[in-house]
Amino acid sequence: MQAPQDTKPRWERRKDARPQELLAAALEQFVERGYAATRLEDVARRAGVSKGTLYLYFTNKEELFKAVVRENIVQAIGEAEQDAAVFEGHSGELLRTILMAWWDEICTTHLAGITKLMLSEGQNFPELAKFYNEEVVKRGSDLITSVLVRGIGRGEFRAVDPAVMTPVLIAPVMMLMMWTNSFMPACEMPPIDPHAFMDTFIGTTLGGLEAPAA
Amino acid sequence: MQAPQDTKPRWERRKDARPQELLAAALEQFVERGYAATRLEDVARRAGVSKGTLYLYFTNKEELFKAVVRENIVQAIGEAEQDAAVFEGHSGELLRTILMAWWDEICTTHLAGITKLMLSEGQNFPELAKFYNEEVVKRGSDLITSVLVRGIGRGEFRAVDPAVMTPVLIAPVMMLMMWTNSFMPACEMPPIDPHAFMDTFIGTTLGGLEAPAA
Amino acid sequence: MQAPQDTKPRWERRKDARPQELLAAALEQFVERGYAATRLEDVARRAGVSKGTLYLYFTNKEELFKAVVRENIVQAIGEAEQDAAVFEGHSGELLRTILMAWWDEICTTHLAGITKLMLSEGQNFPELAKFYNEEVVKRGSDLITSVLVRGIGRGEFRAVDPAVMTPVLIAPVMMLMMWTNSFMPACEMPPIDPHAFMDTFIGTTLGGLEAPAA
Amino acid sequence: MQAPQDTKPRWERRKDARPQELLAAALEQFVERGYAATRLEDVARRAGVSKGTLYLYFTNKEELFKAVVRENIVQAIGEAEQDAAVFEGHSGELLRTILMAWWDEICTTHLAGITKLMLSEGQNFPELAKFYNEEVVKRGSDLITSVLVRGIGRGEFRAVDPAVMTPVLIAPVMMLMMWTNSFMPACEMPPIDPHAFMDTFIGTTLGGLEAPAA
DNA sequence: TATGAATGAGCTTTCATTCAT
DNA sequence: CATGAATGAAAGCTCATTCAT
Numbered sequence: 001m002q003a004p005q006d007t008k009p010r011w012e013r014r015k016d017a018r019p020q021e022l023l024a025a026a027l028e029q030f031v032e033r034g035y036a037a038t039r040l041e042d043v044a045r046r047a048g049v050s051k052g053t054l055y056l057y058f059t060n061k062e063e064l065f066k067a068v069v070r071e072n073i074v075q076a077i078g079e080a081e082q083d084a085a086v087f088e089g090h091s092g093e094l095l096r097t098i099l100m101a102w103w104d105e106i107c108t109t110h111l112a113g114i115t116k117l118m119l120s121e122g123q124n125f126p127e128l129a130k131f132y133n134e135e136v137v138k139r140g141s142d143l144i145t146s147v148l149v150r151g152i153g154r155g156e157f158r159a160v161d162p163a164v165m166t167p168v169l170i171a172p173v174m175m176l177m178m179w180t181n182s183f184m185p186a187c188e189m190p191p192i193d194p195h196a197f198m199d200t201f202i203g204t205t206l207g208g209l210e211a212p213a214a
Numbered sequence: 215m216q217a218p219q220d221t222k223p224r225w226e227r228r229k230d231a232r233p234q235e236l237l238a239a240a241l242e243q244f245v246e247r248g249y250a251a252t253r254l255e256d257v258a259r260r261a262g263v264s265k266g267t268l269y270l271y272f273t274n275k276e277e278l279f280k281a282v283v284r285e286n287i288v289q290a291i292g293e294a295e296q297d298a299a300v301f302e303g304h305s306g307e308l309l310r311t312i313l314m315a316w317w318d319e320i321c322t323t324h325l326a327g328i329t330k331l332m333l334s335e336g337q338n339f340p341e342l343a344k345f346y347n348e349e350v351v352k353r354g355s356d357l358i359t360s361v362l363v364r365g366i367g368r369g370e371f372r373a374v375d376p377a378v379m380t381p382v383l384i385a386p387v388m389m390l391m392m393w394t395n396s397f398m399p400a401c402e403m404p405p406i407d408p409h410a411f412m413d414t415f416i417g418t419t420l421g422g423l424e425a426p427a428a
Numbered sequence: 429m430q431a432p433q434d435t436k437p438r439w440e441r442r443k444d445a446r447p448q449e450l451l452a453a454a455l456e457q458f459v460e461r462g463y464a465a466t467r468l469e470d471v472a473r474r475a476g477v478s479k480g481t482l483y484l485y486f487t488n489k490e491e492l493f494k495a496v497v498r499e500n501i502v503q504a505i506g507e508a509e510q511d512a513a514v515f516e517g518h519s520g521e522l523l524r525t526i527l528m529a530w531w532d533e534i535c536t537t538h539l540a541g542i543t544k545l546m547l548s549e550g551q552n553f554p555e556l557a558k559f560y561n562e563e564v565v566k567r568g569s570d571l572i573t574s575v576l577v578r579g580i581g582r583g584e585f586r587a588v589d590p591a592v593m594t595p596v597l598i599a600p601v602m603m604l605m606m607w608t609n610s611f612m613p614a615c616e617m618p619p620i621d622p623h624a625f626m627d628t629f630i631g632t633t634l635g636g637l638e639a640p641a642a
Numbered sequence: 643m644q645a646p647q648d649t650k651p652r653w654e655r656r657k658d659a660r661p662q663e664l665l666a667a668a669l670e671q672f673v674e675r676g677y678a679a680t681r682l683e684d685v686a687r688r689a690g691v692s693k694g695t696l697y698l699y700f701t702n703k704e705e706l707f708k709a710v711v712r713e714n715i716v717q718a719i720g721e722a723e724q725d726a727a728v729f730e731g732h733s734g735e736l737l738r739t740i741l742m743a744w745w746d747e748i749c750t751t752h753l754a755g756i757t758k759l760m761l762s763e764g765q766n767f768p769e770l771a772k773f774y775n776e777e778v779v780k781r782g783s784d785l786i787t788s789v790l791v792r793g794i795g796r797g798e799f800r801a802v803d804p805a806v807m808t809p810v811l812i813a814p815v816m817m818l819m820m821w822t823n824s825f826m827p828a829c830e831m832p833p834i835d836p837h838a839f840m841d842t843f844i845g846t847t848l849g850g851l852e853a854p855a856a
Numbered sequence: 857t858a859t860g861a862a863t864g865a866g867c868t869t870t871c872a873t874t875c876a877t
Numbered sequence: 878c879a880t881g882a883a884t885g886a887a888a889g890c891t892c893a894t895t896c897a898t
Contacts, residue, residue, distance in 0.1 A: 018878095036251055037338050039871065050880045052874085061872065119392075120334030124251050175389055232861085253888065264863050269890070446882085465678055465766050467867065478884050483869070547820075548762030552679050606761075606820055660857095681892065692859045694895085703893065 019057050020071075022047050027068050031113030035065060035121050035128070066131055069114060074135050076105050081143055091151030092206045095169075098147065102173060103198050112177040119178070141166050148209075157209045165209075172201050233271050234285075236261050241282050245327030249279060249335050249342070280345055283328060290319050291353050298361060305365030306420045309383075312361065316387060317412050326391040333392065355380050362423075371423045379423075386415050447485050448499075449475050455496050459541030463493060463549050463556070494559055497542060502563050504533050509571055519579030520634045523597075526575065530601060531626050540605040547606070569594050576637075585637045593637075600629050661699050662713075664689050669710050673755030677707060677763045677770070708773055711756060716777050718747050723785055733793030734848045737811075740789065744815060745840050754819040761820065783808050790851075799851045807851075814843050 025047035029038045040061060044051045058064040080098050087094045106112055122129040144166045151157035176197055239261035243252045254275055258265045272278040294312050301308045320326055336343035358380045365371035390411055453475035457466045468489060472479045486492040508526050515522045534540055550557040572594045579585035604625055667689035671680045682703060686693045700706040722740050729736045748754055764771035786808045793799035818839055 033338060034250075034335065036248075037335075040873085041871075051872090052880055052882095053878080055873070056878065116334070120330070121248060121251075124247055175392075178389070178392055254890085255888080263861095265889090266864065266891080267862055270861065275889070461766055462678075462763060464676075465763075468869090469867085477882095479868090480870080480885065481883055484882065489868070544762070548758070549676065549679075552675060603817055603820075606817075682894085683892075693893090694859055694861095695857080697894070698857065 018049075018053075019067075022049070022054060022057055022064075023068050023071050026064050027072065027110055027114070030065065030068060030117060031110045035117055035125065040064075062125070062128060065128060069132065069136065072111050073106065073114065074139070076101075076111075077136065077139050077143065081139075084143060084147060091147055091154060091156045092210060095144075095147050095151070095209075096202055096206065098143065099169070099173065099202055100198065103176075103194070107173065107177050107180070107194070112180065115174065115177050141170065144169055151209070155211055158211050160209065169205060173198075232263075232267075233281075236263070236268060236271055236278075237282050237285050240278050241286065241324050241328070244279060244282060244331060245324045248331055249339060254278075276339075276342065279342060283346065283350065286325050287320065287328060288349050288353070290315075290325075291350065291357065295353075295357055298357060305361055305368060305370045306424055309358075309361050309365070309423075310416050310420065312357065313383070313387065313416055314412065317390075317408070321387065321391050321394065321408070326394065329388065329391050355384065358383055365423070369425055372425050374423065383419060387412075446477075446481075447495075450477070450482060450485055450492075451496050451499050454492050455500065455538055455542070458493065458496060458545060459538045462545055463553060468492075490553075490556065493556060497560065497564065500539050501534065501542060502567070504529075504539075505564065505567050505571065509567075512571060512575060519575055519582060519584045520638060523572075523575050523579070523637075524630050524634065526571065527597070527601065527630055528626065531604075531622070535601065535605050535608065535622070540608065543602065543605050569598065572597055579637070583639055586639050588637065597633060601626075660691075660695075661709075664691070664696060664699055664706075665710050665713050668706050669714065669752050669756070672707065672710060672759060673752045677759055677767065682706075704767070704770060707770060711774065711778065714753050715748065715756060716781070718743075718753075719778065719781050719785065723781075726785060726789060733789055733796060733798040734852055737786075737789050737793070737851075738844055738848060740785065741811070741815065741844055742840070745836070749815065749819050749822070749836070754822065757816065757819050783812065786811055793851070797853055800853050802851065811847060815840075 022043070026038075026043045029043045029046055032038075033042075038061075040054055041051050043064070044054055054064065058067055080101060083101075084094060084098065087097075106115075118129065118132050122132065145162045148157060148160070148162040148165055152159055152162070176194060180194065236257070240252075240257045243257045243260055247256075252275075254268055255265050257278070258268050261267075268278065272281055294315060297315075298308060298312065301311075320329075332343065332346050336346065359376045362371060362374070362376040362379055366373055366376070390408060394408060450471070454466075454471045457471045457474055461470075466489075468482055469479050471492070472482050475481075482492065486495055508529060511529075512522060512526065515525075534543075546557065546560050550560065573590045576585060576588070576590040576593055580587055580590070604622060608622060664685070668680075668685045671685045671688055675684075680703075682696055683693050685706070686696055696706065700709055722743060725743075726736060726740065729739075748757075760771065760774050764774065787804045790799060790802070790804040790807055794801055794804070818836060822836060
């Protein structure tokens with residue numbers, strides 16, 4: 001019994017794969033050079049296609065960038081939302097899972113560079129900033145908030161104000177992202193052990209959150 | 215009783231002030247838009263002069279940027295170096311003074327934006343990165359290191375390795391700078407009280423540094 | 429009976445011809461206006477393309493100029509070098525051939541204007557002057573010198589000093605080039621019959637060069 | 643017996659001398675760099691004045707150039723015209739005198755560079771070319787022609803056509819001017835001994851011109 | 857008169873975007 | 878689908894010219 005899941009001829013599979021290759025090339029280039037400094041010609045060369053081909057798949061530079069974000073970060077948030085929706089255990093465990101997944105899937109990959117990029121250049125591209133806020137920042141925050149509400153509702157967390165608590169949970173991870181992705185050449189940043197950092201951070205925070213045993 | 219100290223004609227006073235006005239305008243524009251995205255025409259308009267006028271005072275965009283850094287950050291470091299050289303008290307007090315001055319003079323002003331800018335765009339402008347590292351990062355680090363060495367030599371600090379300790383002292387301030395200066399419009403960053411942060415940070419660190427009372 | 433030798437689509441043929449068209453337009457413009465006064469926009473318009481198109485084929489103005497020189501003068505010198513290398517007859521005949529080819533291929537065409545241009549503006553563009561001296565002046569002189577050496581070695585020429593004789597051979601042709609190409613509008617230069625001039629010059633010089641019949 | 647002709651106070655004399663200093667500086671700069679490439683700022687610096695001062699004396703760059711030509715070349719032609727008008731000897735002697743003065747006063751000085759400049763850049767500045775042709779080329783030619791007419795009328799020259807003979811007399815001197823003033827850096831032009839050249843040229847030409855002794 | 861700061865048109869060069877093939 | 882030649886708006890920089898002092 002072979003694996004029949006991909007019955008398309010090879011060239012059609014390639015056709016389907018093309019956008020992914022373009023997005024991967026774009027991601028790398030955006031992260032390396034920033035949004036404004038990224039030339040579409042470089043993205044194209046990196047993907048091994050011509051400049052014009054990019055425009056077959058993406059309306060313009062801005063849409064290309066949005067697609068990169070959607071295909072990666074937004075999708076990851078979507079999965080986290082799914083996971084959270086069906087999760088049945090303790091809210092603390094859910095929170096730990098979400099934060100760790102965030103770290104593993106975003107922060108340790110090129111995608112962290114996108115966050116840095118939005119922080120750096122967001123002001124110059126309001127349309128992108130708006131998009132990023134709505135699709136990433138807001139959805140991510142809402143997810144965290146919803147877990148807090150769930151935990152409080154189930155008596156697993158103390159009755160903190162979720163609107164205040166959410167940024168407290170987000171901030172350290174963002175800092176860690178910046179830290180591991182922002183460096184000038186030769187600018188010796190002190191090394192941070194990300195795993196230790198995340199462990200400590202999550203442990204401490206959850207400890208502070210948990211409702212006292214009745 | 216008039217104040218006759220400025221006997222120059224109004225026109226000449228303006229001429230002397232011109233470079234400062236240009237630098238101020240440039241600083242604001244660079245911080246708002248970043249290095250690459252700053253158009254010299256906008257700097258000029260902001261200063262109320264024409265594009266060509268900028269070139270009377272600065273050779274090119276790069277030199278304009280360097281001048282902004284020199285006139286502000288480098289100068290502040292120089293003053294800190296002076297202060298440190300003549301300081302006679304406890305090294306812990308000196309360290310607190312330097313870090314607090316750093317905060318007050320750089321982090322709370324537009325100048326923090328320059329640091330953010332170098333972190334964001336440094337890779338795209340190697341010449342600027344080199345300049346910044348030499349004139350700011352290295353000199354700043356050396357200053358901190360020298361205070362550590364002084365403290366250890368005088369028995370005021372434990373015998374830590376200054377090369378390791380220096381980035382530990384620098385990192386949190388830089389993070390705070392990024393934090394307070396990096397925001398996308400409408401991106402609700404969790405609020406941080408900078409004074410509380412600095413107090414806590416300095417207090418904790420100095421506590422850990424100080425040599426145990428004999 | 430069709431002519432199938434060019435099977436490329438019209439569009440591709442155009443692409444291949446493009447650089448030549450640009451070089452031709454550039455040559456005319458450079459000769460008409462000089463190097464500094466030539467605006468790339470005019471070159472482009474003359475070639476029927478836009479400004480940006482030039483940059484698809486040539487890195488910048490300087491390289492465009494070098495390409496014009498290479499494609500025309502340097503190439504002609506190369507051919508003369510080839511001819512000289514395989515020539516088997518009397519050195520006087522070779523010299524006559526080279527000088528006449530110089531006249532026919534350079535002096536009677538727009539290319540003479542390039543020489544005038546280098547004489548006029550060379551001092552203002554040291555990089556171009558260096559290039560021209562190495563690729564044209566030196567190679568051309570060396571070619572003449574080598575023929576002299578050949579002739580002396582074969583006993584066909586008297587034992588003159590080739591280093592002295594070479595400029596004596598070059599000078600009159602350059603003068604003639606200047607003469608026929610340097611005119612202000614309405615500045616009535618006395619007419620010179622170039623063929624008579626070249627004939628007389630070559631005849632006289634060869635007469636003076638030839639070794640006395642043993 | 644003192645020389646009372648200059649009774650002005652020193653500063654007023656300076657005031658009168660100012661235009662001459664400016665013209666001298668302009669001449670040097672024009673000759674060194676060409677017309678288009680000459681920046682008025684450099685002329686001013688060379689004369690030790692400010693850029694604005696130039697505009698007190700000359701309407702614009704073009705008028706400055708014209709003034710340089712007028713003050714030097716045109717004036718020399720005027721003097722030659724004067725001399726010719728009162729000359730009483732043999733026309734051949736007059737011709738020799740004029741040509742030699744041309745050489746001594748123009749060709750051996752910076753002024754020869756002006757001729758080269760007009761030949762090189764004249765096409766780009768039609769207004770200047772027109773001026774130069776009317777004030778220099780035409781007047782100079784007319785002077786030579788008038789001497790020929792005089793000589794023929796007095797039976798001292800053969801009955802040549804003056805319109806044909808004039809350029810024959812002018813051409814070699816212009817060539818010599820170009821030759822001694824046009825050089826690319828490091829471009830080894832064959833040396834020409836100008837005095838020998840002029841002697842030979844004048845001698846030969848006069849020999850050919852003189853009417854046979856009856 | 858003399859100054860030199862200021863101007864702005866004009867040039868080279870870059871790059872997102874289009875479109876004929 | 879894919880190409881890559883072509884476009885043209887925009888940005889950095891220069892310099893003849895003006896003008897307040």
